Amino acid sequence: MSENIFTLPEKIDGIYDIQPPPAPGLSTIEFSLIIISVILLSALFFYFYWKTFYSVKSRNIRNIKRLRKSLGNNEEHTRNTIYRFTGYLKQALNLKQIDNNTQLPVALTHNPKNIQRWKLFTNQLSDIRYKKHTDCEIKPILDEALYWLKSWPG
Numbered sequence: 001m002s003e004n005i006f007t008l009p010e011k012i013d014g015i016y017d018i019q020p021p022p023a024p025g026l027s028t029i030e031f032s033l034i035i036i037s038v039i040l041l042s043a044l045f046f047y048f049y050w051k052t053f054y055s056v057k058s059r060n061i062r063n064i065k066r067l068r069k070s071l072g073n074n075e076e077h078t079r080n081t082i083y084r085f086t087g088y089l090k091q092a093l094n095l096k097q098i099d100n101n102t103q104l105p106v107a108l109t110h111n112p113k114n115i116q117r118w119k120l121f122t123n124q125l126s127d128i129r130y131k132k133h134t135d136c137e138i139k140p141i142l143d144e145a146l147y148w149l150k151s152w153p154g
Contacts, residue, residue: 060092061149068142082129082138089145093152100126107153121148 067081090098104118121144
């Protein structure tokens, strides 16, 4: 009846096995920094998510792509498409009016080709809007508009 209730730790090479103390928990400063970095990263994620899917410019880019696709399926009347397209374009570029006199922003005037390209685009857009017959091809103008939407500042 000499059972030993308490057992000693096993011997390893003649030395008792020593257990290290548990690691200390996070301090208040470390915990605060982790929380702040998580909040900042989630805010950054939601900013880019909003900018990609819900900003005026990205919504109108999607609308113009949808118009282009509906033209390919012959679902849309061309005159209606032209006016919807110019409405989307004005809204996305934050302009009140797009005509031959609409100026290119200063940030895009550093390249003379941009100025010529913008003039050609606005002339084509004005021609197509006010033509009597709208049987002409407007897909190249939609493609050009997508270029301007992607390169437009703001």
